[in-house]
Amino acid sequence: MQLLLDSLIAFLQSTGIAKIFAATESTAIALGGIDVGAIIMIGISFVLLYLAIGKGFEPLLLLPIAFGMLLANLPMSNIMHIEYFIGDGTDPNFQINYGEVLHHGGLFDLLYMGVKLGIYPPLIFMGIGAMTDFSPLISNPKSLLLGAAAQLGVFVAFFGALLLGFNLLEAMSIGIIGGADGPTAILVTKTLAPTLLPAIAIAAYSYMALIPIIQPPIMKALTTKKERAVKMTTLREVSKTEKIVFPIIVATVVILIVPDAAPLIGSLMLGNLFKESGVTERLSKTVQNELINIITIFLGVTVGATASANTFLKKETIFIIILGLVAFCISTVGGLLFGKLMYYVTGGKINPLIGSAGVSAVPMAARVSQTVGQKEDPTNFLLMHAMGPNVAGVIGSAVAAGVFLTFAKFFA
């Protein structure tokens, strides 16, 4: 009888429920022995799951992120050992012991190495490259400038983060949220400020889903009725040779000037060349379907799993959420103002609304330009014109990331 009782107690003590009510010093946020941190994190993961499934916010990424977060925060699940990668989160010079990860790590620890070593974001970019049609940009290369202008939010949010007391490297990672590009933000953050990774990834993907709500008020406020009604001339047709040469030119030019952008731009353009060359149809099909899907699953669950109460439930997370929103808004403003400049320079040939599409969230931002334009004049079709700055924004944010990674080496 005693044996039965003992084994029952032993079993109960090994459950996660017992662990929640017996928080030790190792858990950061505990109240009267109850692990409040874990409970809040599980709650947040439920909210994110609702946003992904119920509201359809970037579900392909938010759902795996939220579920990874849930699994990692259920006590005793031991599915992810974030301490292998960031130590206790306070030492910026923490060296990862990969031997330990390989010997003792679980499923998510091993998958997370793909994030930590910067393998997943470039592979995702390869898929994006194979899915992207750069012809609106090739036929109207001026839109590259709009893609550059819309990186304004990146640098303003970076400066804002410094003002709020973040260090240089953290501020760079926060700023890159304004590039509106998930893989880029993840690549920069995992290199410069790994402890902020979950907060930044979640902020970046949530705001991308909110672009149709964030952008239109700014667009209406900054443009006049007349500007919004501008109809642009039809884009010229782009030859196959131009489409093939484009990725080769872009990769060469960008990587020569900003070598640190090589993994992102190189993969993006390789994927695009798979698509446009016409001789590697099978490879193109793989990178834009199977490969990108597999990597998205790995990336999502592991990034979510790094969100532990210790690293996530801090006032910094709230700052990141606010700065992320600021970054998105200012990027929109930057693109719009440059669009207005081009409107004046070209004598009213360019509709400034396509400027806001310079934030790289493809194709949402371009669709927003189309919608806002059509509200002014239902016969106006801006979508293809807006796709130019939109895909230029992808290149722009990758360049901005490269610039940050380069500066990080000099200043930090």
Next chain:
Amino acid sequence: MENILSQGAVIALVGYLLVFVVLSAIWGILELSKKFFTRKTDKVKEEAITPPPAPKAETKVEIGEDEEELIAVLTAAVAASLGRTSTYNLNIKSYRRVGSSSPAWNKISRQENLS
């Protein structure tokens, strides 16, 4: 703190400028290459494009009797691919055979996608 802020201001300014420089460089090269490549490819382009069958177009068709069956087949094919329309709404204006230059592997892959 002030030191970090002044560093930050420099990074932000130079960084934003650099993004412009890089993208402008691509713009410049694209403009140059446009002149170079479009001239060369014009002829190829004309041959490669199928004249799209014009639905509901009013046409004066001049066709030989032996071509009627072919036109009927083409009309049916266009109607089938457009879905929800009848062959009465279509008129084939002209047609031309387009040579295929894609290798056998690509064709197989395309068929896999279609089926």
